[in-house]
Amino acid sequence: MAKRVYQVWKGRNIFLFNGKLIFGPDAKSLVVTILLIVVPIVVFCTNVARNLINEFPTYNTGCVILAVAILFTIYVLVLLLLTSARDPGIVPRSSHPPEEDIYDSSVSVEVGGRQTPTPQLPRTKEVLVNGVHVKVKYCETCMLYRPPRCSHCSVCDNCVERFDHHCPWVGQCIGLRNYRYFFLFVSSSALLCIFVFAMSAVNIKLLMDDHGTIWKAMKESPASVILMGYCFFFLWFVGGLTCFHIYLIGRNQTTYENFRYGARNGRNVYNQGCLNNFLEVFCTKMKPSRNNFRAYVREQAMMPSMCLPREVNVDDSDGYRRTKVEDNLEIDNDLSKISERRNVEEADNI
Numbered sequence: 001m002a003k004r005v006y007q008v009w010k011g012r013n014i015f016l017f018n019g020k021l022i023f024g025p026d027a028k029s030l031v032v033t034i035l036l037i038v039v040p041i042v043v044f045c046t047n048v049a050r051n052l053i054n055e056f057p058t059y060n061t062g063c064v065i066l067a068v069a070i071l072f073t074i075y076v077l078v079l080l081l082l083t084s085a086r087d088p089g090i091v092p093r094s095s096h097p098p099e100e101d102i103y104d105s106s107v108s109v110e111v112g113g114r115q116t117p118t119p120q121l122p123r124t125k126e127v128l129v130n131g132v133h134v135k136v137k138y139c140e141t142c143m144l145y146r147p148p149r150c151s152h153c154s155v156c157d158n159c160v161e162r163f164d165h166h167c168p169w170v171g172q173c174i175g176l177r178n179y180r181y182f183f184l185f186v187s188s189s190a191l192l193c194i195f196v197f198a199m200s201a202v203n204i205k206l207l208m209d210d211h212g213t214i215w216k217a218m219k220e221s222p223a224s225v226i227l228m229g230y231c232f233f234f235l236w237f238v239g240g241l242t243c244f245h246i247y248l249i250g251r252n253q254t255t256y257e258n259f260r261y262g263a264r265n266g267r268n269v270y271n272q273g274c275l276n277n278f279l280e281v282f283c284t285k286m287k288p289s290r291n292n293f294r295a296y297v298r299e300q301a302m303m304p305s306m307c308l309p310r311e312v313n314v315d316d317s318d319g320y321r322r323t324k325v326e327d328n329l330e331i332d333n334d335l336s337k338i339s340e341r342r343n344v345e346e347a348d349n350i
Contacts, residue, residue, distance in 0.1 A: 006293040010093060011158040019293035021085040024156050027171040030084055034077065037189070040230055041073045044196050047223035048203045055206050065199055072192055079185035080170060082178065087289040089161035089176030091150060094143040097121060132269045149270070151256055164254040174255075177289065180281055183245050190238040197231035200224040252277040 006019035014023040023030070045066060053062030098121070126133045129148050136145050139152050142159045146152070151163035153173045162176035174182045203224045207217035218225050248258060252270045271277065 002296045004293070005291065005295050005297055008297055009293070011090070012156055013158070015293065016085075022087055022293065023084060024166065024172040026155065026168055027084070029168050030080075030171040033080065033169050036234075037073065037076060037080075037192075040196065040227060041069060041192075043223050044069060044200070044227055047221065048196075048200050048227065051203055051206075051221065052199065055203075069195065069199075072188070072195065076185065076188045076192055079181050079188060082181040083167075083174070083185050084170040084172040084178075086178055086181075087291055087293075088173040088178045089163075089287075090156075090173075090289075090291055091142065091144065091147065091159040091161060092290050093141075093159075097143050098145060130269045132267070134269060149254065149257070162254060163256055165256060177286060180286075183242075183249070183281070186238050186245065187242045190235060190242050193231040193235040193238065197228055197235070200227045200231070204228075249278055249281050250274045252280065 004019060006015040006022075009015070012025040014025060014027050015021065016023070049062065049066040049069060052065050056062040056065075121138055124135045124137050125145060127136055127148060128134075134148055136148060136150075138145050139159055141152060141157065144159070146159055147161055149162045150159050152159045153163065153166050155166045156173050158173070160173045160175040162179065164174040164179055164182075166173050167182070170182070170185070172178065201224075203221055204214070204217050207220050207224075208214050211217050211220060245255075248255065251268060252272060253268060272280065
């Protein structure tokens with residue numbers, strides 16, 4: 001029975017619902033993130049919001065505060081799912097090395113006591129980006145030259161387009177296809193912290209007016225005090241992260257690029273101006289995934305191809321030099337022919 005792509009996927013991803021949802025290998029941490037969001041909101045709704053409903057009976061202000069808290073939390077959770085359960089921009093692996101005319105034949109290996117030149121792909125090559133030559137690296141794991149701004153994630157074991165970083169809190173790489181949702185998730189979490197902190201402070205203020213002192217008010221509603229401390233602590237994290245990514249978006253730079261090349265004063269060839277950089281992130285159409293994880297796998301020959309036959313001079317055992325043409329493994333993928341040719345050569349050498 002034919003298998004689907006997600007069933008034979010070589011990365012470390014976790015697939016759910018027959019390949020419809022894709023997570024990173026650390027997807028279990030997503031449960032912790034959900035609890036860190038949901039538990040404080042449950043405490044807020046059952047303690048603080050309930051008291052505010054009694055304190056603001058006119059115009060149902062307390063009910064509005066409760067509804068805003070619930071709906072905003074659902075919005076944050078949806079953004080979290082859109083960030084962690086989708087293809088971040090994975091570049092499909094190649095079944096064989098690229099067919100390049102730039103093989104480096106200076107590398108040699110010892111075969112039968114003789115040094116034989118071996119063709120090898122260069123580690124980098126140059127591509128043109130916005131009129132500037134940019135070096136891209138060859139990924140030996142995925143057997144391809146990475147597109148510009150692409151990097152190989154060691155956690156997921158995939159090459160990801162516009163790789164930003166691997167976020168353990170969402171259990172997924174952040175790349176070309178989910179960076180927008182990641183930023184909205186982080187910034188919305190910061191706003192949710194501010195909202196809960198402010199409403200808890202309002203509740204303490206109302207209780208202080210009723211009981212006379214702030215200590216009695218805090219004793220009356222310890223949940224408000226705990227929520228204020230909790231939100232203040234996490235606001236430093238998600239708020240700082242939001243500010244940092246606003247800075248990166250304005251420069252059209254990824255976290256990976258900032259940490260690796262931030263100290264250099266070289267030109268950023270991707271920077272289109274602050275406004276255009278923001279429009280690129282939030283207003284451009286989302287590119288479709290390069291992978292169809294639910295598609296059926298086609299049967300392919302497992303032997304990689306060496307694209308160019310090469311002539312190599314080797315010393316024969318009789319003392320004269322002859323020319324040997326290396327096997328071209330792309331001849332109709334007929335492995336039996338290659339085996340027969342090698343057997344004949346071995347018989348000639350005896």
